[in-house]
Amino acid sequence: MFKKARQARKAKAPKEEVITADMFVHNDPEFAASHGYDPYLISQTQPMGNLHFGDTLIESGSGYAAPIQIVAFPDRVFLFWLDEINRWDDVITEMQVSTEDIDATKDKLNRSLEELESRKAHNPEEEKVIANNIEKLDNMLSAIVKYGETVNLVSIRLFVYNKNQAKLMDRVQTIISTLASGDYQAAMCFFETEQQYRSLFLPYSRTVKEQPRRAGACIPSCAMGNSYPFNNESLNDDFGVYLGHSSTGGSIFLNLFLKTTHRLSYDAMVLGNKGSGKSTLLKKLVKWFTITENFIRVLDCTGEFSELAEKLGGIVVMLNGENTKGDIMSGVYNIMEIAKASETESMNFSHQMSKLSVFFKFVSPNCTDAECGEFSDLCRKLYIRCGLYDPDKPADEQKFAGLDPQDYPTLKDLLQLIDQELYADTSTHKINKDISDTHRERLENIRLAISDLVESNPKMFTMTTTIPSLTDQHLVVYNVQGLADMKPELFNAVLFNVLNLMLADMMNIGMPSKELFEQGVPIEDIPKLILIVDEAHKFINTQNPQVIDFMGKILREGRKYFTSLILASQSIRDYVPESKESEKQDKLKSLFELAQYKFIMQQDSNAVPMLRQIFDGRLTETQLSQIPQFGVGQAVLLTGEDSINMTVEVSESDKKLFKGGA
DSSP states (O other): OHHHHHHHHHHHSOOOOOOOSOSSOOOOHHHHHHHSSOHHHHHHHSOTTOEEEOSSOEEETTEEEEEEEEEEOOSSOOTTTTHHHHTOTTEEEEEEEEEOOHHHHHHHHHHHHHHHHHHHHHOGGGHHHHHHHHHHHHHHHHHHHHHOOOEEEEEEEEEEEESSHHHHHHHHHHHHHHHHHTTOEEEOOTTOHHHHHHTTTSOHHHHHHHOGGGSOEEEEHHHHHTTOOOOOOOEEOTTOEEEEEETTSOEEEEOTTOOOSSOOOOOEEEEOOTTSSHHHHHHHHHHHHHHTTOEEEEEESSSTTHHHHHHTTOEEEETTSOOOOTTEEEOOOOTTSOOOOSSSHHHHHHHHHHHHHHHHHHHOTTOOHHHHHHHHHHHHHHHHHTTSOOTTSOGGGSOOTTOOGGGSOOHHHHHHHHHHHHEEETTTTEEOTTSOHHHHHHHHHHHHHHHHHHHHOHHHHSSOOOSOOOTTOSEEEEEOGGGTTSOHHHHHHHHHHHHHHHHHHHHHHHHHHHHHHHTTOOGGGSOOEEEEETTGGGTSSTTOHHHHHHHHHHHHHGGGGTEEEEEEESOGGGTSOOOSOHHHHHHHHHHHHHOSEEEEOOOOGGGHHHHHHHTTTTSOHHHHHHGGGOOTTEEEEEOSSOEEEEEEOOOHHHHHHHOSOO
């Protein structure tokens, strides 16, 4: 009974808040400046489980470490010879270098030469070996005397660590054996583990006092110059996202918004066959820009990004007009709504009329210029009739963008206006005799296209905008996967609506960012907007020249509003097709050229000639031959300054988060 009572009290008792922070150590810059050390830093970096220094191993609360001392070096070394020592994973390499006193070096060399000459006289069986040593020492002495050569004292230690002691010792033996194959002599030093550990934190002068026998080996400065271990190709942009490593082991930190003399804009193209890692790269960027509190808009044709957006706290918009739940929002966008597309109202209205003209070309691909012009006139009349536009007043004195969605007409209203123009009696559809035959034909063709939209998709094309303003949302994914079964004209029209939402965000988010920059706020502190169009080849092609023009506008103007447009596609031929329509082909090529960054992942071998032609001089023949052989995640990154072979790295947790598209 008492046990049950205790359990009941425990269940009813409020849970106490657990304080995990260290209440006694604070980051106090003044204390650090006055005392010469930072207790906060020490508390954060010290071994949390204490240390025990054994005969050959260092034991901590989280595992084991074994110091290995390199006690002798090869007689001859190759260029970048420190690579052989620094290449080990899970190893800390410590190198301490000091310059030997010239006079002391000469004395040591002279004494060594005298000793060798004496040994040579008394040991004829070792004459050849001794003569070889004499020659080497004599050459070094001559270099010091004649050419001012200096000699360095070099001490190198490898600290190998592992949670398991047996695995650690296996690893130590592997490293020592491998170094021995390169004529390096390495050993674990008994009873010196504490001094070896302290050498990580002490200057060379203190280390030598504690361990005079470990002062280091004498190496000529010319050999030290050839040792340079940091010869890997890397990209280390300030405030960059870690993408992976280069083919030579260097880190790749890319900041799309870093501006240099050769990196002038922020846009990127990603090319890669199915399964090459294209989507994973995009998802890494989405995650990075989300956690750094920038703004991301994704046009998702496959549904891959929707689940990621939900997990990252973003919003998914399904553009099918159907009701959904949770963080998945359903809605429609009224093409007749005037969105903010520029800094002036006159330009907003002008852009809207241009947008409607492009929209009509999607809906009616075979329309004539006259029909397109007629459609624009009808839209202008509708805005006048609704009281949104007054042709007698300057456009900049009127308000077009940012009104209540209910204030804008819809395509259903436009269809009614067309009927009033076309018919004398709209109820009987009696033709208006006051219009010419050509005018009537234009109106009939326009009516046919618009009525098809209104009647076949009333949820999407007869309603005012139901999507609320998402300007304050950091991550928004527009999922159009469910619209793939639509006729191409309607599908393209919906995608064009999404692009206009993205353009509106470019202005609504980008203009305040532009003002902050003009006020002197550092660029790294300014919110940026990233627009991602996955599977862009489904939409951006020579069959849609109007979309190419629209994308070109974003690529040209996005830089001013701190906007990056990232287009992902499968093949280089999607952007540079072999088309007879040279004008459309040139537009598509220019779109590709406007992007500052290019990620070229695996491509078919028959795309190599086109890659060679486009990137003449920027891709080597070796890189061109490697591209068809690339594995998952491998790519060539072109920044405008460098051409880097790299591999995108994905952690196990990110693999679970991203789900597919590896």
